[in-house]
Amino acid sequence: MGQRRMRGLRIPHWLLRLLFTGTLREKPCSHRNLIQVTTPTAQVCQDCIASGDTWPELRMCMLCGYVGCCDQAKNQHARKHFQETGHPLIRSIEPNADWMWCYVDEALLAAPRAL
């Protein structure tokens, strides 16, 4: 029995918010004005490639364009990037994904525009 992946499906924001934060309540984010990069700069996690690892999904830092693997990945490079740089906003760069996440406010937000 293989695991069925939901890759490429557009998941409603309310559902993501519930999964990520445990509540449907929308949280404010004060970091939107820091956004510099909205379109993907890479389609791989360079840090995983360097160590020979793989990843399920990719996230991109919206302040500097760093692309890293998601929190479900073994290495969690996107989260590590936040911990090292303090850059709070990432977006999913998976097909059809149109959400971003603020690590500081723990807020799920609509990404500025579709990929």
Ligand SMILES: [Zn+2]
């Ligand atoms: Zn924020």
Ligand SMILES: [Zn+2]
């Ligand atoms: Zn990685």
Ligand SMILES: [Zn+2]
């Ligand atoms: Zn960054």
